[in-house]
Amino acid sequence: MARMNKIFFSLVLGLIIIGERQVFAVETQIDDVRILIDVSGSMKKNDPDNLRRPALDLVIELLPDKSTAGVWTFAKYVNMLVPHQSVTSSWREKAKKQTKKIHSAGLFTDIEQVLQQATVNPKSRRHRNSVILLSDGLVDISPDDTLSAASKKRIIEQVIPRLKQANVAVHTIALSSGSDKTLLRDIALSTGGWYEQVDDAASLQRTFLHLFEKSAKRDTVPIAEENQFMIDASVTEMTILVFRQAGSPATLLQTPSGQQIDAKTIDENIRWLNDESGYDLITINQPAVGEWTIQAQFDPDNRVMVLTDLQLQTSQLPNNIVSGEYFDFDIQLTNNDQLIDRPAFLSLVDVSVAQETNNKLVFEENINN
Template identity: 50%
Template structure:
């Protein structure tokens, strides 16, 4: 299948999924509100892993960010399970109570009963969610620990995986897990998150808890935001409310200040009635009602985790990405706009909106994509309100962020999504002899968290130091993977193994990737050509003037014939050796074939 056809297939699948879900992206699931259950570990080990009780300020940040009209509750767990903040509708009263109760979080629990905490917090989720998305945020620093008896602990952990986890999946609940120590049960935390399309974070320093809870909030609530650059942001007339999150540097003496478009400056000690300013350890959280349109600025340190969240009728909607993507995955990016819940399709609006997607990775590199609604590129229908592009090829393993920004004549919007990119196939090369013949075994194991193993189609080849290639025949192993064995006894030197694969991701997207997978070492001794020592020639006698040097009897022909005979012997030996080499390799379980013929993908 050609590259253009593959890209067209990705676009068509994405468009079908979008159109089948309704006219606007946010209507896809029909779930516009959140029901969040927050579980906080208070076991005794937290005295070491969170000595300053930063769980308190992090929880206050989370509940302060949660939009009104949603639903949430907080449970703490150790030996016993306590409903720290009763489940209820989020409003000013609920937030005030939650902040007060956060101050009671401690580290005196005797055990770590994760199983019972999950069971209690989801007790009323046995019925449909009635328009609510279901999310759990689970923070712990330890293992499943309900007893001094290891067998009881193991049994509890098993019940979490075999009983509670399937129930959570049936409830359509996402579990976002935070492991606050090296000794936490990371395998369990990863599995709970991965199996429910949740988010997993390992935190070794409690000082980062507030920023981790910010990411959990963004996963749970998917807030509307506007871009913040150099501590400046634009507010338009459609925005009814603004929430500013400003992180403060440790030990910073200067207080945070905000400056309105009309030039007025406010601080925590000089707040008008239309600003609600909450200050906590390490951050300021401001809610501004009916903000003045224009450019605002913040006087504080520039921080990549500062945010400007808004309440508005003019919204940008984007297709939500899964939390785990495959390296090489190609997927369709879509953005739409709505006003008071109705999708905008007016051409005079769409023509003046510029939408861009920026893929950012941890080392600071980024790649920008243009989303179009003019019938060009990935966009097949002009001015239908769907801005599209295909993201392909550039995803690198590790954590990444996709930031989609839109700018019109009178407004700006931003949506960001964090995700993890995983290599879709693990390749292992091991030395392995068969019947006394030296060889190498190659194993390809698909990562079923990101690709469907039955869709994997790999091609492999070896590349020698001189650039020549030889194909490797891979066969299915019957368990979703692929394997090969090759005879290396006639190979010399180091050969690089390359694997080119195509597959389908767990979300139905095309995955195309070429991987440098390691090296295979030949076991045949390399031929060492010793340089011929140059013998010192005796200086010939100088001929007398009247003498001439004449050719030997018979002329140059005997010398020519002599070297021709030697070359014939060398060539004959090489041909015979090559035939023997080919037969020997063909007898092996895996053949090396010319990549230009059988091994190269058309």
């Protein structure tokens, strides 16, 4: 599996302004995410429990409102499983019903056709255009190997350049050692995407989470190793993702007042999804201000995602960064999409940058001016 590098910007109350440089507003990008799922017969071996379904369900739940998304399945033919539309509560409900139709009965593996059909109308550069492609096989469109070889050549010589020109980042997942890892890696690297090799379908949920985070922006708050996190008054909604270990007790949340809540708690402001595949997804409207605690085993893939009017707007980091490479990166703080530029407020700013590789801290530095 490829090494997962993460760069974090930690901010308390403000925005950094460097020297006399003028910082302009960064245009908010709309996320456009298209997910392509292999349903060829070989998946019976490589994903016998059809763990593609809960992995896809997780991404569907996490997609932010106002983004656009769609799901395509492919084998010999391409099927638009979930229509490419704006993400709403209604879209999510319909999408999760459709994921039950993911199967492992298709013939052949036509990667060229699904890339062509799913990206025929890429969004404008106001959008962050991303594709997540999962396959466990080789380009295989016919019993005639020469036709399959020609299809692979077209992917390299025609499809990849078109996607790159259209600013579409393709993140690829190779499920099994028998997949065309070289092609899937080349597709990802050539389009500015990320490549992952997964040898066990049980890892699909976490892999989809990582690639989702490269495709769609969600504001998060950090979770300390003691499983505690802070919520301030600007947060109007939070969604907590907790991965459960096999045989572990039920997940509990402790509120700032000390109250414990769980999946059985009845509260109109709490929506608790206890997925049998091994995770809890808890959404709480108007969460209490203060320190919360997740009463479960600490997991570096757990997340706390928030909706807030106070947001850190950033330019986009490249998915692949060469050691020693330099690039400009702008960060700004906004309130209701309006730039905060009051010196009295900005004087309270505290900004730091950190890099993690495979969940291990590489470096951390305070970058206040």
